[in-house]
Amino acid sequence: MKSKKKVVHFLWILPVLAVLLLIGSVTAYAAMMMSEEKVNLFQVGNLQTKVKEVFTEPTTIKPNESVTKEVSVENTGTVDQFVRVMLQPEIRLENGESTRLLPSKIGEEVLLELNLTDWTLGEDGYYYYLNVLKSGTPNNTTKNLFTEVKLKQDLGLEYHNATFNLLVKVEAINCAKYAYRDAWWQGSTPSSGALEAIDKKLAEHAE
Structure with a gap:
């Protein structure tokens, strides 16, 4: 019985880790997008x-x-x-x-x-x-x-x-x-x- 309970607890931990990894990936991607937007703020030279x-x-x-x-x-x-x-x-x-x-x-x-x-x-x-x-x-x-x-x-x-x-x-x-x-x-x-x-x-x- 004890071994079965350990397996159940372990299976619950896996989804939690997956969610944490997903959140980490989204955060990293958002930071990358933020950096790219800053590049677009540079002014283009004026040709006149x-x-x-x-x-x-x-x-x-x-x-x-x-x-x-x-x-x-x-x-x-x-x-x-x-x-x-x-x-x-x-x-x-x-x-x-x-x-x-x-x-x-x-x-x-x-x-x-x-x-x-x-x-x-x-x-x-x-x-x-x-x-x-x-x-x-x-x-x-x-x-x-x-x-x-x-x-x-x-x-x-x-x-x-x-x-x-x-x-x-x-x-x-x-x-x-x-x-x-x-x-x-x-x-x-x-x-x-x-x-x-x-x-x-x-x-x-x-x-």
């Missing part, structure tokens, strides 16, 4: 840019007459960046309710005093800044992309009453290794032309 320009808009711009327009890009965020710029000139002729877009290609109808030392034009139409655009002063602004703009001298009469606009589009990406390839070139590595040279230059500065 702003186009800066020195420009006094004239009433008219005459063919072959230079107008000062200094354009650069400022890093207003909290992380270092690579940047590229797309320039989109537009010469628009409006006549009553109709609008006509006239040819306005850079290097032909539109002439710019470009800085091709710190910037390089890729085959995709973007001008790439060849250095890291740092966050925080004093190095948070690129060198000027261009400093002057003018229209070609021998433009046709249809340009005389047209309106000229120059859109500056900026794209930025962090300096993590090869992030610019994923963001700008669909993950591919250029193997020829200006983009190959740009890639090699940016790769030197990638983190």
Whole structure:
């Protein structure tokens, strides 16, 4: 009889131990989850840019007459960046309710005093800044992309009453290794032309 009672007591002890082990496991898992949530509280770096320009808009711009327009890009965020710029000139002729877009290609109808030392034009139409655009002063602004703009001298009469606009589009990406390839070139590595040279230059500065 005594031996049977011992067995009964032992069987009761097993569920108690199982419950204690279960509670211990739940506590450990909850602590792990707590730790993971704390990691998510860290702030992600802020990626922002702003186009800066020195420009006094004239009433008219005459063919072959230079107008000062200094354009650069400022890093207003909290992380270092690579940047590229797309320039989109537009010469628009409006006549009553109709609008006509006239040819306005850079290097032909539109002439710019470009800085091709710190910037390089890729085959995709973007001008790439060849250095890291740092966050925080004093190095948070690129060198000027261009400093002057003018229209070609021998433009046709249809340009005389047209309106000229120059859109500056900026794209930025962090300096993590090869992030610019994923963001700008669909993950591919250029193997020829200006983009190959740009890639090699940016790769030197990638983190």
